[in-house]
Amino acid sequence: xxxxxxxxxxxxxxxxxxxxxxxxALERARSIxxxxxxxxxxxxxxxxxxxxxxxxxxxxxxxxxxxxxxxxYIPPYDATVIKKLWDEDAIIIGKTNMDEFxxxxxxxxxxxxxxxxxxxxxxxxxxxxxxxxxxxAAEMSVMSLGSDTGGSIRQPAAFCGxxxxxxxxxxxxxxxxxxxxxxLDQIGPITRTxxxxxxxxxxxxxHDPMDSTSYKxxxxxxxxxxxxxxxxxxxxxxxxxxxxxxxxxxIADSIRASIERYERLxxxxxxxxxxxxxxxxxxxYLISSAEASSNLARxxxxxxxxxxxxxxxxxxxxxxSRSEAFGKEVKRRxxxxxxxxxxxxxxxxxxxxxxxxxxxxxxxxxxxxDYDLIISPTTPILPFLKGEKTNDPLEMYLxxxxxxxxxxxxxxxxxxxxxxxxxxxxxxxxxIGNHYSEATLLRAAHQxx
Ligand code: GLN
Numbered sequence: 001x002x003x004x005x006x007x008x009x010x011x012x013x014x015x016x017x018x019x020x021x022x023x024x025a026l027e028r029a030r031s032i033x034x035x036x037x038x039x040x041x042x043x044x045x046x047x048x049x050x051x052x053x054x055x056x057x058x059x060x061x062x063x064x065x066x067x068x069x070x071x072x073y074i075p076p077y078d079a080t081v082i083k084k085l086w087d088e089d090a091i092i093i094g095k096t097n098m099d100e101f102x103x104x105x106x107x108x109x110x111x112x113x114x115x116x117x118x119x120x121x122x123x124x125x126x127x128x129x130x131x132x133x134x135x136x137a138a139e140m141s142v143m144s145l146g147s148d149t150g151g152s153i154r155q156p157a158a159f160c161g162x163x164x165x166x167x168x169x170x171x172x173x174x175x176x177x178x179x180x181x182x183x184l185d186q187i188g189p190i191t192r193t194x195x196x197x198x199x200x201x202x203x204x205x206x207h208d209p210m211d212s213t214s215y216k217x218x219x220x221x222x223x224x225x226x227x228x229x230x231x232x233x234x235x236x237x238x239x240x241x242x243x244x245x246x247x248x249x250x251i252a253d254s255i256r257a258s259i260e261r262y263e264r265l266x267x268x269x270x271x272x273x274x275x276x277x278x279x280x281x282x283x284x285y286l287i288s289s290a291e292a293s294s295n296l297a298r299x300x301x302x303x304x305x306x307x308x309x310x311x312x313x314x315x316x317x318x319x320x321s322r323s324e325a326f327g328k329e330v331k332r333r334x335x336x337x338x339x340x341x342x343x344x345x346x347x348x349x350x351x352x353x354x355x356x357x358x359x360x361x362x363x364x365x366x367x368x369x370d371y372d373l374i375i376s377p378t379t380p381i382l383p384f385l386k387g388e389k390t391n392d393p394l395e396m397y398l399x400x401x402x403x404x405x406x407x408x409x410x411x412x413x414x415x416x417x418x419x420x421x422x423x424x425x426x427x428x429x430x431x432i433g434n435h436y437s438e439a440t441l442l443r444a445a446h447q448x449x
Pocket of ligand 1: 102104105127148149150151153180288400
């Protein structure tokens, strides 16, 4: 497999993988070859190497969530998306690094290693699916899977100069994805081209009886409409996006240039207003932490995962196991979420955040009455240096300003490269569509490639 050669060359510098499964992958490649020789029908991803974020369950292969808590955990089943990849004859080459339990924006919260940005190894690849984005950017894999709760596919895709798609909530099954915030989480593909993203989504999507929130409608074809162009498409640019504090001028210029390209291609671009953008950041961090505090309650040292060595009572077992195995950021979210859900504070925080979530969704629906797509930057900042923001979680959270709204409103969005800074760092453009409008999203993105 030529990809393993590439991995040998690039991985020591990039550090994108937590587990590599070379022997299994080679075995798999051989069996696909046999199938081909016998003239059997091959799947749509026959022989395509795929890397998987380490919070997606893989039967017989470690799935750690980059946490000491699950350091030795080997799931006894495959996530639905993994089954779909196998069915299409893809080859899983390894599991990728991430922020612990998908909480973070830089991969620096991994308990095991920090992945580097392949464009400049002193910088972070973004997060939490930083490993998945970095290995695709460094050409160690053709595609990868990530998960996106508040931007974790799109932000690392922007930082690494690749294409990251967060589908409409429910389009892709979450069965087997280790939950962070169940009402926001979605699995999606990271690829080098929009066309690859379209093929991947065709494979990944579809109703799954194992996920009660999964979409029951017809599966769409995305490749078919890819070349249709953007003539007459109505695109909205929320003016607040350009007034964000801390928006890098080089990013703003690059997005403006993309808007002009769309206009030249025949799209109609107009300015709209999307107030409450900053408030929604607070709503996201409250809701996601509240859900995380409940989802992560299962890691108690009793049923599975890390267990402390010495203890007397069961309470001590749970307390010590959790204190020893969870990292700083995970503990911070659990505390924040438990506080927001506790009686006496519930109405002031959690309930208020839910109301804001509803208002944000309605504001987007207002825009989609008149427009097909919304254009924005993916992030306000360029890939930053490792260690630059580790001591200031609030500043790290502010970097999610353009991506978190989309999860709150359950919309699909895609990040694609739209230029480089003077220093040669990639810049990401975000396209946002209405529910289940991935075909339009991919078709518009393809026009800028
Ligand atoms: N950076 C965001 C957070 O830390 C998004 C994470 C994600 O989408 N998984 O919560």
